Amino acid sequence: MPLIRVTLLEGRSPQEVAALGAALTAAAHETLGTPAEAVRVIVEETPPDRWFVGGRSMAERRSTSS
Secondary structure, three states, X not given: OOEEEEEEEOOOOHHHXXXXXXXXXXXXXXXXXXXXXXXXXXXXXXXXXXXXXXOEEHHHHHHHOO
């Protein structure tokens, strides 16, 4: 049973997250031959102030890029 974990920045719609889960399930099914019912997908969303790139949070990067 494949387990796929994805970490995203917060801010995507529930429909986008659901579409990602469906697409990842389909990809595992098609690539590995695993029954779709056996594929597990966990989507973790992280707030921008907890996601760092180059030592600066994404919240800070976003606020200074405007």
